[in-house]
Amino acid sequence: DAGVTQSPTHLIKTRGQQVTLRCSPKSGHDTVSWYQQALGQGPQFIFQYYEEEERQRGNFPDRFSGHQFPNYSSELNVNALLLGDSALYLCASSLGDRVAGELFFGEGSRLTVL
């Protein structure tokens, strides 16, 4: 039973570039949430996708966008990268978006912006 998988695990970009991160949810899960964790901070909620729609969004600018595919996998896109976007980006999957749905985290994609 595959858990949550994310790719790439590490990447380095320069300011102004764009990045796409990918996530495959745990088998049987249909909801994907994305979190950003800066060094020394707790994860911050970016947005959540369910039924291929963005259902909730945290306090992140429009440079952060996402997509969910029919197979429930998801992408996170960040445009016009800033130095402050350097962080660990975590994907979490769940069955449904209700309160009771337990979240399972992937190992994350570590983005460094130079």
Next chain:
Amino acid sequence: RKEVEQDPGPFNVPEGATVAFNCTYSNSASQSFFWYRQDCRKEPKLLMSVYSSGNEDGRFTAQLNRASQYISLLIRDSKLSDSATYLCAAKGLTGGGNKLTFGTGTQLKVEL
């Protein structure tokens, strides 16, 4: 004020010690609470859910105090392998679904 607040530590304790972490939350609408463990440069892993009645799992005990809006984690007989960052999280704010709101984490270092 942050929705979930923790003392960042670090807490440096000798092996075998008992250590307690507290976490406060500001929104009384929060429905569920959790402690996650995060090893260096790894993803958070669920350690325990927190219930009003308190719950225990081996050396770990978690408690929720809704009146004072805080949750706690007690670790007894600390092991070197307990060294990690402990994140508290709240879920279930109005309209929030299963979105987790995390604290900044408390770093624990268990030493010989």
